[in-house]
Amino acid sequence: MALNYKTPSEIASQYLTYLKGLKPEVNIKQKDSDWWVRGQVIGGVLAGIYADQQKIADDIFPQSARREAIEKHLNLYFNEGFKAATQSEGYLLVTGATGSIVPAGTQFEYTENGNLYTADDEVDLGAATTGLVAVTSVISGQDQNLLEGAELTVQSPPAGIDSTATVYDGDLSGGRNEESNTEAVTRILTQIRTPLAGGKTADYQQFALDADSSVVSASIIRYPFGFGTVGIVITAGTNDIDTALDAGDPIVLIPSDELIATVQDYIETQCPVTDCPTVMAPASAGIDVTVKVRFSSGDKDTILSGQTLTQGELVEREIKRAIYKLPAGGRVFGASGYVVASEIEEMIDYNLSASPIAIGEKLEIVVDRQVEDLSASGANRGILPTEIALPGTITIEEF
Numbered sequence: 001m002a003l004n005y006k007t008p009s010e011i012a013s014q015y016l017t018y019l020k021g022l023k024p025e026v027n028i029k030q031k032d033s034d035w036w037v038r039g040q041v042i043g044g045v046l047a048g049i050y051a052d053q054q055k056i057a058d059d060i061f062p063q064s065a066r067r068e069a070i071e072k073h074l075n076l077y078f079n080e081g082f083k084a085a086t087q088s089e090g091y092l093l094v095t096g097a098t099g100s101i102v103p104a105g106t107q108f109e110y111t112e113n114g115n116l117y118t119a120d121d122e123v124d125l126g127a128a129t130t131g132l133v134a135v136t137s138v139i140s141g142q143d144q145n146l147l148e149g150a151e152l153t154v155q156s157p158p159a160g161i162d163s164t165a166t167v168y169d170g171d172l173s174g175g176r177n178e179e180s181n182t183e184a185v186t187r188i189l190t191q192i193r194t195p196l197a198g199g200k201t202a203d204y205q206q207f208a209l210d211a212d213s214s215v216v217s218a219s220i221i222r223y224p225f226g227f228g229t230v231g232i233v234i235t236a237g238t239n240d241i242d243t244a245l246d247a248g249d250p251i252v253l254i255p256s257d258e259l260i261a262t263v264q265d266y267i268e269t270q271c272p273v274t275d276c277p278t279v280m281a282p283a284s285a286g287i288d289v290t291v292k293v294r295f296s297s298g299d300k301d302t303i304l305s306g307q308t309l310t311q312g313e314l315v316e317r318e319i320k321r322a323i324y325k326l327p328a329g330g331r332v333f334g335a336s337g338y339v340v341a342s343e344i345e346e347m348i349d350y351n352l353s354a355s356p357i358a359i360g361e362k363l364e365i366v367v368d369r370q371v372e373d374l375s376a377s378g379a380n381r382g383i384l385p386t387e388i389a390l391p392g393t394i395t396i397e398e399f
Contacts, residue, residue, distance in 0.1 A: 005050040005051065005053065005054045006046070006047060006050060007043075007047055008040070008043035008044045008046075008047040009043060010043070011042065011043035011046045011047055012039040012040050012042065012043030013039075013043075015038075015039045015042050015043065016028040016035065016036065016039045019035060019039070062184075062185045062188040062189060063185050063189065065185075067181055070082075070181055070184050070185060070188070071184075073184075073188050074184055074187075074188065077188055077191045077192075078187075078191070078210075082178055082179040082184055083176075083178065083179035083183075083184075083213045084140070084178060084179075084213055085140035085141050085175075085176060085177050085178045086140055086174055086175055086176050086213050086214045087136050087137045087138075087139070087140050087144065087174070087175055088117075088136070088137040088144035088145045088146070088172045088173060088174055088175030088237070088252075089134070089135070089136050089137070089172065089173065089174050089256060089258070090134075090135065090146075090167060090169075090170055090171060090172035090173060090174075090256065091132045091133065091134055091135070091167070091168050091169045091170070092108060092117070092132070092133045092135050092152060092165040092166065092167060092168060093130060093131075093132060093133075093165060093166045093167075093168035093169075094123070094125075094130065094131055094132075094133050094154070094161055094162065094165045095129055095130050095161075095162045095165075096125055096129065096130075096131075096160045096161040096162050097125075097129065097160035097161075098125060098126065098127050098128065098129060099124075099125065099126065099127075099160070100124075100125045100158065100159065100160030100161050101122060101123070101124050101125070101158060101160075102119055102122065102123040102125075102131065102133050102158055102161055103119070103122050103158060104119055104120065104121050104122045105118055105119060106118070106119040106133070106154065106155070106156075106158065107119075107138075107154075107155040107156075108135060108152040108153065108154055108155065108165055109152060109153045109155055110146060110150060110152050110153075111152075111153055113143070115137065115138075115143070115144055115146070116137070116138040116139075116155075117135040117136065117137050117138065117144075117152065117172070118135060118136055118137075118138055119133045119134070119135055120133075120134040120135060120136055121134060125160075132168060132169060133165070135172070137172070137175055140175060140176075141175055141176070141177050142175050142176050142177050142237060142238045142239060142240060142243075142244055142249065142252075143175070143244070143247070143249045144172070144175040145171060145172055145173055145174070145175045145237050145238060145249075145250055145251075145252035146167050146171060146172040146250055146252075147167065147171050147250045147252065148167050148168065148169075148170055148171050149166060149167060150166070150167045150172075150250075151164055151165070151166055151167075152164065152165050152166070152167070153165075170254070170256060170257075171237075171250075171252045171254060172252070173214075173236060173237045173252045173254060173255065173256050173259075174214040174236055174237055174255070174256060174259060175214075175237055175238075175252075176213065176214055176216060176236070176237055176238065176239040177239055177240050177243070179239075180239075180240065183239065187209070190202060190205075190206070191206070198272060199230075199271060199272040199275055201220045203271075204218065204220045204230060204232055204267070204271070204277070205217075205218045205219075205220060207232075207266065207267045207270045207271065208232055208234050208263055208267065208279070210266070210270075211262060211263040211266035211267065212236075212259060212262050212263060212266075214236045214237065214255070214259055215234050215235075215236050215255070215259070215263060216234075216235050216236055216237065216238070216239045216253070217234065217235045217327060217328070218232055218233065218234045218235075219232075219233045219234075219282075219327050219328040219329045219385065220232060220233075221233065221329075221385045221386070224278065224385075224386075225276075225278065228274060228275060228276050229275075229276045229277075229278065230271070230275050230276065230277045230278070231277075231278055231280060231385070231386070232263070232267065232277055232278065232279045232280070233280055233281070233282050233328040233329065233385070233386055233388075234255050234259075234260070234263060234279060234280075234281070234282075234328075235253040235254070235255065235282065235328060235388065236253070236254075236255035236256070236259055237251075237252040237253055237254075237255070238251045238252055238253060241321060241324045241325055242321065245317055245320060245321055245324070246317075251324055253282075253324075253388060253390075254281050254282065254284070254388075255281050260279050260280065260281060263279045264277070264278070264279040267279060280386065282328040282386060282387055282388035283384070283386055283387045283388070284387070284388060284390050285383045285384075285387040285388065285389050285390065286390055286391070286392030286393075287323055287339050287374065287381060287389050287390065287391060287392050288374075288392040288393045288394070288395075289319050289323075289344065289371060289372075289374065289391070289392070289393075289394050289395070290371070290372040290394075290395040290397065291315065291319065291344070291345075291348070291369055291370065291371045291372065291394075291395070291396060291397070292369065292370045292372070292397045292398065292399055293312075293315055293348075293366055293368070293369045293396060293397070293398060293399070294366070294367045294368040294369070294398065294399040295311055295365055295366060295367065295398070296354040296364065296365055296366070296367050297365075298311060299311070299312075299398060300312030300315070300396050300398055304363070304365070307363075311365055312396040314352060314363065314365065315348060315352065315366065315369075315396055316394045316396060318344075318347045318348045318350075318351050318352060319344055319347070319348070319391065319394055320391045320394070321347055321351075322343050322344040322346075322347035322348075323339065323344070323389050323390065323391050324389075324390070324391070326339060326343075326388075326389045327388075328385070328386070328387070328388045329383065329384070329385040329386070329387065329388075330382070330383045330387075330389060331343065336382055337382065337383055337384070337385060338380040338381060338382050338383065339374055339380060339381040339383060339389045340379075340380050341371040341373070341374050341379040341380055342371075342379070344371050345369055345370070345371050348366055348369050349366070349369070351363070352364070352365050352366045353366055354366055354367050355367060355368075368399060370399075
């Protein structure tokens with residue numbers, strides 16, 4: 001039998017109804033009477049007790065539990081709490097006079113948002129005029145990731161060192177936000193529903209996630225290099241695509257070589273001795289998208305009140321959201337993976353639709369949309385299991 005958690009007003013009404021049966025002479029509608037006031041107080045107290053009971057009942061199940069209770073579930077199944085936010089790491093290319101030195105601890109600033117990064121070790125340019133400096137972000141979080149080519153300012157440049165440095169040899173990557181409730185619940189339910197069982201797909205995914213907090217996802221490939229081999233394609237860094245896109249932060253998903261080595265070493269201690277695992281970064285597959293849109297008012301260059309992006313840019317953002325949220329290898333149908341045109345359309349509908357059938361969660365500006373074929377062979381674009389879809393050229397046309 002379902003528990004009936006009554007509201008304060010329901011309890012007060014029930015109390016006054018019982019009271020009327022016991023004392024017919026009492027006017028239960030007189031709001032300045034002691035009886036009426038007493039009914040409201042009793043209703044509030046008992047409703048609070050009911051609410052506590054409901055919270056306790058909800059906490060039993062991860063999907064309805066409060067954050068504090070989710071952490072207890074995590075400790076039960078994984079002997080750890082929420083995955084902590086991690087710092088971003090990578091390399092900067094510095095230039096300067098020969099013989100110049102970049103001391104360990106030198107700070108670099110990305111002036112567009114004030115991010116600070118610190119040199120891990122001393123770097124001596126020697127006879128060269130350039131050098132690679134390994135850096136780590138001062139604080140943690142996915143907004144510390146930067147794309148290759150981003151320029152930073154050297155704070156208090158050492159003698160002979162130029163005042164600018166560039167992200168080089170890959171992105172500054174690995175920074176992620178603290179694990180969200182949704183991510184944690186998904187991890188718990190996966191463990192409950194598909195517990196470790198000696199080397200199945202879910203096991204390898206769990207191995208990869210356990211290896212390092214920076215790992216966000218893992219896609220598993222069977223026999224990539226012949227019988228007995230297992231491919232583990234990992235992504236790392238940005239774990240909250242929605243927040244990053246809405247804030248305009250760079251989205252970094254490609255793991256560093258160092259992280260790949262860390263995950264490789266860990267999985268080799270966990271996997272069956274008969275398996276030969278290979279951890280790898282996904283190759284980037286740029287997805288060009290052309291979408292025709294009809295707006296409820298204005299055109300693609302219109303900027304709505306309270307917005308900083310044009311309507312066309314808002315649609316472009318939803319296209320990127322759909323692409324970034326695809327796992328490595330795309331959406332798998334049968335033996336192949338795809339970037340699916342209808343998923344892009346559904347993402348536009350979900351957040352921007354002005355149709356009576358589907359009302360947008362963020363804005364209501366798109367009356368109709370049609371994604372053109374993503375490949376020469378049809379609506380969907382096939383990608384390899386080792387590839388990850390990233391936004392390419394996005395074209396917005398109007399009906």
